[in-house]
Amino acid sequence: MKMTQAHIGVIGVGTMGSALALNFAEKGQDVALWNLELSAVDRLIASAGGLAARLQRCETLADLVAALPAPRAIVLMIPAGAPVDQTIAALRPLLSAGDTIIDGGNSDFRDTMIRTTTLEKAGLSYLGIGVSGGAEGARRGPSMMVGGTSSSYSRMAPILEAIAARYDGDPCVAHLGPDGAGHFVKTVHNGIEYADMQMIAEVYGMMRDGEGLAASDIAPVFRSWNRGPLESYLIEVTAEVLGTKDPQTGDDMVDLIVDQAGQKGTGRWTVIEALRMGQAVSIIEAAVGARVMSAQKSTRKRAARVLVPAGTDTMSPVAEHDLQSALIVGRVLAYAQGFEILAAGSKEFNWSLDFARIAEIWRAGCIIRSAMLDDIATAFRSPRPAGHLVLSDHFIPLLTTHIAGLRRVVSAAALKGLPVPALAAALSWFDMIRQERGTSDLIQAQRDYFGAHSFERVDADGSHHGPWHSG
Ligand SMILES: NC(=O)C1=CN([C@@H]2O[C@H](COP(=O)(O)OP(=O)(O)OC[C@H]3O[C@@H](n4cnc5c(N)ncnc54)[C@H](OP(=O)(O)O)[C@@H]3O)[C@@H](O)[C@H]2O)C=CC1
């Protein structure tokens, strides 16, 4: 087939690639398409309506490259890891100096750092872009977190801005730093996403298992919360999901779904990177751990029969406004933990990440978009004692108002025998950060006792040992 010239190439027309291709086409771009299984391209073109004229089916990678005038821009929307390396290896001999490969998948930012160095040395440009918003976002306007050289970004900025979500006219895309910076920020975005989803699930569990409410009764509660400080995409999605019936049985759809959550890596990577950099991200860690435990269905089935929930209180109801407060505090703290990882990464990799801008490009298009992000952006543009989000003027009053609700929810969950690992982690984090004198004096004493690690004294300078072994 004779190829006409296209503006941009897309490799991988699965959920995200096909939606992005249509978004490009809608913004006036002719898109050359290639997919491992070519029938997926045919299906996309057949369903593209008026946009089909802007979509070109390419039989081979060589055809795709030939359809693009140099300097080319080719977007990969394929699974992270080996598929990206294999596709880059296949593309490289076909490309010319100055061409740009864009990895829009959820790649490990460390892989992106290596790929950028290798390809830039070979005269190619490479951008690692974290794309958020799911299929709908990719189609109508995603939030995009870009890593790469400034010159590579400048070339792509007009088209990226054209397809991005907009918040009050501001495109939700930014060049965040070199090589892996964009994928690092996307990974942490997903860590926050895990935490928010887990806390929402815990609150749903409190209503379902603690109060005996049906999903269809819980849906309106989330719908009403979406009109307050919790306004966000994930609360909106939750209300929609809980209100949906199974067309076959007429039952609440969520009740028919196996309670085992999948995960592709970004949540776990967030925790691994945080721990590597000495950061405490207890809420995100609890959320990843909860997905791991959700997969252990057969163990849970057995344990449910033999482990007794002694001392439980099934009578005392939990107030709806306390559940709302718990989510408000939990969300603030999950964002705060995420931004702490970003700050650590920025320092570790010398990226000078602009935290206010990151909050701004998360205000629309992405999965963790919420009303709170505008305030977070403002907080990052204002003085923050100790540099921490929870100590900013905006968040202190919010936390002060709602912390009692979180406290009551976590206590009630403990008494009812209901698991709330992420909310409990949020509460413990809050109580630790506000404890001027903690209990690590004892940890230091123990370390010195068994390992002569020494400690500092409150009443003298220098390092000291205890009198432990003197008697
Ligand atoms: N779904 C989502 O909400 C989001 C996903 N992402 C990321 O975007 C990327 C794509 O995800 P998504 O569209 O959901 O995934 P899909 O599974 O829907 O599509 C994957 C695409 O990659 C192709 N592919 C699979 N293996 C290879 C390979 N070895 N070489 C070349 N192509 C291959 C598939 O081709 P074939 O049709 O032949 O199998 C398909 O076109 C992933 O990195 C994902 O993590 C990012 C943000 C949101």
Ligand SMILES: O=C(CO)[C@H](O)[C@H](O)COP(=O)(O)O
């Ligand atoms: O990036 C995303 C949303 O922002 C993807 O939906 C991603 O797949 C979510 O992660 P996981 O599959 O591990 O839940």
